[in-house]
Amino acid sequence: MTIRLHNTLTRRVEELTPLDPSNVRMYVCGPTVYDYAHIGNARAVLAFDILFRLLRHEFGADHVTYARNITDVDDKIIAAHQASGEPIGSITERTTKAFHEDIAALGALPPNVEPRATQHIGEMIALVETLLAKGHAYATEGHVLFDVTSMPDYGMLSRRNRDELIAGARVEIAPYKKDPADFVLWKPSTPDQPGWVSPWGRGRPGWHLECSAMSEKHLGATFDIHGGGIDLIFPHHENEIAQSACAHGHGTFAKIWMHNGFLSVEGEKMSKSLGNFITIRDALKQHHGETIRLAMLKTHYRQPLDWTAEGLKQAKSTLDRLYRVLLEIRPIQNAHAPLSVWAASDTTNIHPKFLEALDDDLNSPMALAVLNTIADGLFNDRGSDEGVIVAAAELLRSANLLGLLREDPEAWFKWQPAGAGGGLSDGDIDASIQARLDSRKAKNFAEADRIRKELADAGVILEDGPNGTTWRRG
Numbered sequence: 001m002t003i004r005l006h007n008t009l010t011r012r013v014e015e016l017t018p019l020d021p022s023n024v025r026m027y028v029c030g031p032t033v034y035d036y037a038h039i040g041n042a043r044a045v046l047a048f049d050i051l052f053r054l055l056r057h058e059f060g061a062d063h064v065t066y067a068r069n070i071t072d073v074d075d076k077i078i079a080a081h082q083a084s085g086e087p088i089g090s091i092t093e094r095t096t097k098a099f100h101e102d103i104a105a106l107g108a109l110p111p112n113v114e115p116r117a118t119q120h121i122g123e124m125i126a127l128v129e130t131l132l133a134k135g136h137a138y139a140t141e142g143h144v145l146f147d148v149t150s151m152p153d154y155g156m157l158s159r160r161n162r163d164e165l166i167a168g169a170r171v172e173i174a175p176y177k178k179d180p181a182d183f184v185l186w187k188p189s190t191p192d193q194p195g196w197v198s199p200w201g202r203g204r205p206g207w208h209l210e211c212s213a214m215s216e217k218h219l220g221a222t223f224d225i226h227g228g229g230i231d232l233i234f235p236h237h238e239n240e241i242a243q244s245a246c247a248h249g250h251g252t253f254a255k256i257w258m259h260n261g262f263l264s265v266e267g268e269k270m271s272k273s274l275g276n277f278i279t280i281r282d283a284l285k286q287h288h289g290e291t292i293r294l295a296m297l298k299t300h301y302r303q304p305l306d307w308t309a310e311g312l313k314q315a316k317s318t319l320d321r322l323y324r325v326l327l328e329i330r331p332i333q334n335a336h337a338p339l340s341v342w343a344a345s346d347t348t349n350i351h352p353k354f355l356e357a358l359d360d361d362l363n364s365p366m367a368l369a370v371l372n373t374i375a376d377g378l379f380n381d382r383g384s385d386e387g388v389i390v391a392a393a394e395l396l397r398s399a400n401l402l403g404l405l406r407e408d409p410e411a412w413f414k415w416q417p418a419g420a421g422g423g424l425s426d427g428d429i430d431a432s433i434q435a436r437l438d439s440r441k442a443k444n445f446a447e448a449d450r451i452r453k454e455l456a457d458a459g460v461i462l463e464d465g466p467n468g469t470t471w472r473r474g
């Protein structure tokens with residue numbers, strides 16, 4: 001199988017031919033840790049989580065290196081410290097931990113390497129020195145700036161020329177710049193700001209420099225894939241290319257640049273001022289992580305994604321249906337343990353059409369359609385028991401590759417949001433079911449019916465089967 005990916009550099013879908021198939025290397029820009037991550041951040045994490053899983057499947061888990069950085073020195077962090085008084089180290093540790101918890105709840109695999117900017121200052125200073133030595137940078141008033149006029153093809157990723165960039169006022173005008181489009185590699189720190197000793201005085205790195213230095217350290221000067229949100233194309237990724245290509249020679253750095261699309265909320269741009277800003281943490285208070293994950297994967301990663309209550313409802317009902325089929329075939333599976341292929345490794349039994357969809361620039365909507373088709377088959381025509389087991393294994397293994405159907409089906413239907421007010425606990429429900437059973441044994445059917453209705457009113461649905469009564473939250 002060949003993986004084909006859209007390359008922002010060429011604006012085309014291209015075959016991925018790894019520089020070294022025994023070590024496929026991917027870098028994705030990680031969070032700046034000053035606040036809880038929002039659902040737009042989650043979209044980027046999940047888009048590249050799918051790619052990471054696919055690369056591991058195609059090349060082997062030991063043959064992929066995924067680096068995603070933590071930006072733990074940045075003006076936004078300094079601003080958060082000034083606003084709250086909380087020490088910077090405490091802000092970055094606390095929000096890094098929260099980020100890890102939040103994306104783990106969405107089923108995102110941890111990257112192989114998670115470099116922190118503050119642990120790579122030496123590499124950043126060395127990179128600035130290389131750029132100075134090669135005539136691509138200049139030091140002035142405690143700053144070191146990248147000289148964009150030294151790079152004739154600056155703008156190759158965003159495909160804007162310098163005049164357009166300046167006219168768009170997307171560059172900061174400052175008196176110490178030779179050219180308005182020049183950008184900061186290193187800047188001075190005041191005594192109350194975090195800073196490191198450098199040949200240009202005590203200071204700190206610019207954000208773009210951080211990623212160029214960390215990707216080189218962990219993946220080499222040239223690697224296969226660089227990813228991030230579409231909003232990072234300019235200036236962040238453009239400037240990463242400028243730094244790395246000018247330091248190491250053109251044609252180096254990432255071969256394929258991938259960008260996920262924007263996320264809006266109920267048709268509007270998400271912003272704190274509009275009051276529609278949703279952190280991953282907020283979303284997880286109401287929805288299971290898999291529901292959020294599926295709600296994102298229903299849209300192709302390059303398309304704009306509109307986050308809506310309706311979309312979440314649909315995602316939940318799709319998952320209910322997939323878990324329902326797993327629950328229904330469980331007796332068949334249990335009756336034919338020798339036929340079972342369920343114990344096979346995670347990467348076997350993936351449906352070929354499912355894999356074809358993902359290999360085609362991560363076509364997750366198509367891949368989800370394949371899952372639904374397999375489920376249709378299992379609902380409509382059971383065929384032989386062996387056929388059921390094979391189809392179920394395909395459903396499960398394929399879904400697992402997307403990070404879905406990771407729950408036990410019974411646990412899925414019993415799940416409720418953490419801290420859901422007024423709901424019955426699992427223990428309350430089990431006790432009521434036992435009381436209902438006792439009433440029936442005592443032929444007190446009115447009481448048994450009353451208990452069933454009481455549970456139904458609380459959103460708990462009972463199902464009597466040959467193996468006793470099971471329940472789910474409706």
Ligand SMILES: [Zn+2]
Nearest residue numbers: 029030211236
């Ligand atoms: Zn970056």
